[in-house]
Amino acid sequence: MSDCNNKYGCIECIERVSKITHKGTKNKINFMKRYIGAWYNKVLRNGYEGVFFIDCMCNAGLYNDSGELFAGTSQEAMKSFLNQGNGAYSDKIFKILVNDIDSNRVLCQECVWNRCVSDIGAKANVLFDSKNKDVSDFLRTDAIVALREAEQNNYHVLLFYDPYNAKIDWNGLAPFLKSKKADIILTHFMSDPTRGINQAKTEEAKKKYSETYGLPFEKLVMESETINKTFFFRQRVKAQISKFTSKYVSYGPIFNSKNRVLYDIVLISRAEVSRDLLKRNLYLEYRDIQKEDDFTQGTLFAFESISPDDYNSQRAEGVSEKDYFYSPTHFAEVIYKHFKGQIVLNSTYNEYIYKHEVIPPNANRQIDTILKNQFHVTIVAKNKHTKGKYYDFREKRNE
Numbered sequence: 001m002s003d004c005n006n007k008y009g010c011i012e013c014i015e016r017v018s019k020i021t022h023k024g025t026k027n028k029i030n031f032m033k034r035y036i037g038a039w040y041n042k043v044l045r046n047g048y049e050g051v052f053f054i055d056c057m058c059n060a061g062l063y064n065d066s067g068e069l070f071a072g073t074s075q076e077a078m079k080s081f082l083n084q085g086n087g088a089y090s091d092k093i094f095k096i097l098v099n100d101i102d103s104n105r106v107l108c109q110e111c112v113w114n115r116c117v118s119d120i121g122a123k124a125n126v127l128f129d130s131k132n133k134d135v136s137d138f139l140r141t142d143a144i145v146a147l148r149e150a151e152q153n154n155y156h157v158l159l160f161y162d163p164y165n166a167k168i169d170w171n172g173l174a175p176f177l178k179s180k181k182a183d184i185i186l187t188h189f190m191s192d193p194t195r196g197i198n199q200a201k202t203e204e205a206k207k208k209y210s211e212t213y214g215l216p217f218e219k220l221v222m223e224s225e226t227i228n229k230t231f232f233f234r235q236r237v238k239a240q241i242s243k244f245t246s247k248y249v250s251y252g253p254i255f256n257s258k259n260r261v262l263y264d265i266v267l268i269s270r271a272e273v274s275r276d277l278l279k280r281n282l283y284l285e286y287r288d289i290q291k292e293d294d295f296t297q298g299t300l301f302a303f304e305s306i307s308p309d310d311y312n313s314q315r316a317e318g319v320s321e322k323d324y325f326y327s328p329t330h331f332a333e334v335i336y337k338h339f340k341g342q343i344v345l346n347s348t349y350n351e352y353i354y355k356h357e358v359i360p361p362n363a364n365r366q367i368d369t370i371l372k373n374q375f376h377v378t379i380v381a382k383n384k385h386t387k388g389k390y391y392d393f394r395e396k397r398n399e
């Protein structure tokens, strides 16, 4: 029994659970909350009999945010599953399996689950289980049993791998990377190697980097010196994933308050639509960036106060990470360059956005406004003369 006797929300609980120390944690949990809802709705409408959410490193299911309790990802999954689209899926199965190396955190998870059930009401088709193991052991035992169960019963798995550092057990993840019934979301803890790789002295630290990024340590250090580190480690993670699977890999960064990349959310899925879900839901977290864009000055790139670390010189455009992934002004610039001189049907335009690595479809209204006002693109709405909406990129932009 934990110190707080599992009285959810008591003073011991608030003092004992992890404090939210940076905004990025909330951004991540908010993203996961939205993504889990979008994922199970997509999956369950496409013939699956159930969904299985596995959080390999689940923490307590709640955090202390300046003295208030704030729900962690697993708690958001519990609530979302118990509410299950207002009862739309009573014939489907919802399973949650959580694991953490810290036994007190696992006790908190039990307590959080009991509280969610008492608040929302028990549902016979929503099942919860928890484990207390090292993640590598967990992946090879309980998680693999869950995967096989999902494969046999036509459930879809979302495995969440969310460490505190850049340690990724690729061999443990391999069955999930290969399975047709599993998607993975992992947080690639970028701020660990970008800051820590040159300080790594112990064999253990060197082994961690070498195994995560798939190169001998000395080579890793040498190569990481030659280009922007964020860019380099992101490429290494993609290379590691491609050793196991040809699934779609989509990603987007979560920032700390100084606009440095804290981690990338990396999503690995067989379904191309997963990229669309990731882009949409990450953009919702960062859409306020548009307010920071300086339209009146005609400046294309906001965040001019960014530190050199965040300035990704690898990109020909020389744009900050935050603008590259989340700024409608930057998206409009990319789109304008791509279609310059052409008349483009809406369907072609939408297909381009859908397939684009980072431009989110739900930024379309902001992008349209910027295309019109800054790039002098004519956007013709659907009417009886035009048959469909189209974009005219032939006009010259006023420099």
Ligand SMILES: C[S@@+](CC[C@H](N)C(=O)[O-])C[C@H]1O[C@@H](n2cnc3c(N)ncnc32)[C@H](O)[C@@H]1O
Pocket (backbone or CB within 6 Å): 029, 055, 056, 057, 058, 059, 060, 061, 072, 073, 074, 099, 100, 101, 102, 105, 133, 134, 135, 136, 162, 163, 164
């Ligand atoms: C970033 S937190 C997870 C947050 C959680 N997924 C969420 O979104 O609410 C990382 C967790 O990993 C756990 N952890 C650290 N090393 C671990 C290991 N080797 N095996 C399992 N869990 C571990 C820590 O106890 C901590 O609770």
